[in-house]
Amino acid sequence: MQGLVCVVASQTNSFRAVLLLNLVLESLLAAGYALSGGAKGDSPVFVAILGLNLSFNVRERSRREPIPLTREHRQKNDEVGFNFYTQQYEYHPTGEFDIAVTEPDSNYELAKIGDGRSAFVETKIVAFIGRLRELSIRRRVKAEIDARRQVIAEAKAAEERRQAELRTQALKRLKHVEEWVTQLERANRLRSLADKFQTEKLSSNDGVVDAGWIRRAADWLDPTVGRRWDDVDGPRDESVE
Incomplete structure (x- = not known):
């Protein structure tokens, strides 16, 4: 399902990632939201929640550990006066997961949940989908308000142009008088x-x-x-x- 879910996990914790993916899909279907996609088979798949198209990202958190530079590398950096050898890192899986949503073909995260100290992410998915519904409603209301504001702004601009034209004509008539x-x-x-x-x-x-x-x-x-x-x-x- 290209586009609907992006899963990033270590091999050690890949089974839990699959379970999370399955739980997300089951929860979406149980809430009455169907998967959608374009007419072409290679088009991204997404879930539409009240008109808001969403993709899900399931990612395992990683812990970054710096790799110490060797003595030779440090000496080389000192000789040339800059970091000829830059700091490198190792990333270690933590077994902790986050689930984030974006719009298709976008990397901007609209909302996110994850493992916490008191609860695993699995227990938050149903409420998370409810939050996404509220997010969709807010986006729709905002779009309607923006559209009304645009209409008002265009009407105001048209009235200002009309008043400016009347003023110009009045000044021309005054000059004639x-x-x-x-x-x-x-x-x-x-x-x-x-x-x-x-x-x-x-x-x-x-x-x-x-x-x-x-x-x-x-x-x-x-x-x-x-x-x-x-x-x-x-x-x-x-x-x-």
Whole structure:
């Protein structure tokens, strides 16, 4: 069963490892969880607990013992000034086991149980499967909460974009209105000048600019009037097709 269980044990304690493996499988089946796998025969097998796919690792603990360096090795290290010969270790089986669960194709341990001073790991497997069910429920709830938060965040971002667009449009309109204000002020000043030209019967030296010319210019500038001014816009095309 590739992927479902990884067993690491010494030859001396391999029989207990097999018994642990069998107990894990029996406990899973008794709890109503079936083994699953991909359509291809070489796909990893896993157990699904409420949608959470899990693999089990049964490992024997080992005790690490350093191997002393020989006199020659220590002398060589002293001569070269660094550890030309590095520290080596021997690993001795302890007969103590841990059972850990990971997601398929992952080395991150989601949960683990093991032999303790007061109880062997065999006595903890049933409760361990119950813990895995709770873990699956928590993961599912968290995924649902994260999904809702994502929806809320996307809606908030969309609203912020909408507000930013409204602000941009409002500032553009304000700038346009401010231009209208400037044009209106210029138009009113021209009308005041036109009144003075009319009262005092003034005109430019060439006689072109008079009160009427100034009023036409004012009406052309005034955004509330927007009258056509032939001197700027050109004469109307009154031809009839």
